[in-house]
Amino acid sequence: xxxxxxxxxxxxxxxxxxxxxxxxxxxxxxxxxxxxxxxxxxxxxxxxxxxxxxxxxxxxxxxxxxxxxxxxxxxxxxxxxxxxxxxxxxxxxxxxxxxxxxxxxxxxxxxxxxxxxxxxxxxxxxxxxxxxxxxxxxxxxxxxxxxxxxxxxxxxxxxxxxxxxxxxxxxxxxxxxxxxxxxxxxxxxxxxxxxxxxxxxxxxxxxxxxxxxxxxxxxxxxxxxxxxxxxxxxxxxxxxxxxxxxxxxxxxxxxxx
Numbered sequence: 001x002x003x004x005x006x007x008x009x010x011x012x013x014x015x016x017x018x019x020x021x022x023x024x025x026x027x028x029x030x031x032x033x034x035x036x037x038x039x040x041x042x043x044x045x046x047x048x049x050x051x052x053x054x055x056x057x058x059x060x061x062x063x064x065x066x067x068x069x070x071x072x073x074x075x076x077x078x079x080x081x082x083x084x085x086x087x088x089x090x091x092x093x094x095x096x097x098x099x100x101x102x103x104x105x106x107x108x109x110x111x112x113x114x115x116x117x118x119x120x121x122x123x124x125x126x127x128x129x130x131x132x133x134x135x136x137x138x139x140x141x142x143x144x145x146x147x148x149x150x151x152x153x154x155x156x157x158x159x160x161x162x163x164x165x166x167x168x169x170x171x172x173x174x175x176x177x178x179x180x181x182x183x184x185x186x187x188x189x190x191x192x193x194x195x196x197x198x199x200x201x202x203x204x205x206x207x208x209x210x211x212x213x214x215x216x217x218x219x220x221x222x223x224x225x226x227x228x229x230x231x232x233x234x235x236x237x238x239x240x241x242x243x244x245x246x247x248x249x250x251x252x253x254x255x256x257x
Contacts, residue, residue: 025055026230029075031066032058033082033217034136034169035106035143035188039250040080043243047234054230062169064140070095070222077225078234082106082170083142084218091220097231098221103238104252106215108146108207111177111192112184117205122154124184124205130163134176134185137166142215144170147186149212177202189251217252 032040037060044056067086070076071093080103081087087100110117110124117124125133136144144166151157165182167173174191176182178200191197192204209215219238225231237243244254 025053026228027055027057028077028225028228028230028234030056030058030078030080030234031069031076032060032080033063033066033142034060034171035082035190036060036080036217037171037191038194039190039246039252042246043238046242046246047237050237051230051233054233056230056234060169060171062137062140063142064137065168075224076222077228077231078219079222080217080219080238081142082215082217083145084216085142087218087220090222095223096220097223097225098235100218100220101235101239102216102255103219104217104247104254106143106217107189107209107251107253108143108150108186108212108215109189109192109204110184110207111174111187111197111202111204113177113180113200113202114183116203117184118203121205122150122156122207125151125160126156127184130183132165132176132182132184133160133163134165134167134173134182134187136170136173136187137168141167141169141173142217143186143188144173146212146215150186150207153211193249193251 040058044058063081063083063086066079070090084102090096091100115124135147138144138148165176167176170188173185174187177185189206221231221235247254
């Protein structure tokens with residue numbers, strides 16, 4: 001009888017301890033540009049190990065869509081954009097709670113499973129066998145916007161615009177290529193360096209950065225996060241040596257802030 005009571009006490013104590021730990025966690029809601037998916041997930045894994053009391057939840061998508069949602073009072077705590085413009089616009093609306101930090105500079109690549117873009121480089125997009133070219137929606141995805149800039153820089157935009165298919169964000173645009181819904185596409189270097197993309201066996205060519213304005217990516221704590229120490233910790237952690245090493249691994253240029 002005593003053994004049963006002791007066992008019941010231990011089980012009850014364990015459940016209370018577990019429940020109490022979950023209840024005691026500070027929840028931080030993060031929204032981030034789609035190009036960051038694998039890199040930021042990796043950074044978040046390290047962050048959680050070091051900060052078990054903080055429950056981070058990350059949603060990925062198009063920066064422009066998140067800007068609209070935040071402008072309409074969406075309860076997010078941190079915003080990792082694919083550019084600096086959207087965070088600056090939020091700052092102008094007085095919806096931010098920190099300085100805007102440039103955490104990385106991204107790179108554009110041409111990627112395909114059907115051809116090797118390294119051979120013809122930007123002219124790969126003019127190949128007669130290419131019927132569809134995937135890019136992110138330039139209206140909401142900065143990587144799509146910069147892709148259009150590059151096409152215009154090389155004076156081929158008018159020649160290929162009828163072949164362009166737009167993904168809602170850069171991840172969806174990349175999926176169009178991997179699934180065969182597009183023959184080739186302009187995507188983020190950070191995405192083609194992921195394990196899943198490497199398994200696809202495609203080839204990529206890094207588009208010279210001189211062809212578009214820099215893909216400087218900014219993050220900011222939002223007004224909704226007021227009083228949340230966890231948001232400040234994650235914001236600071238993105239500039240840590242471990243986070244920077246992960247960003248560099250996935251092809252980003254970084255500058256510690």
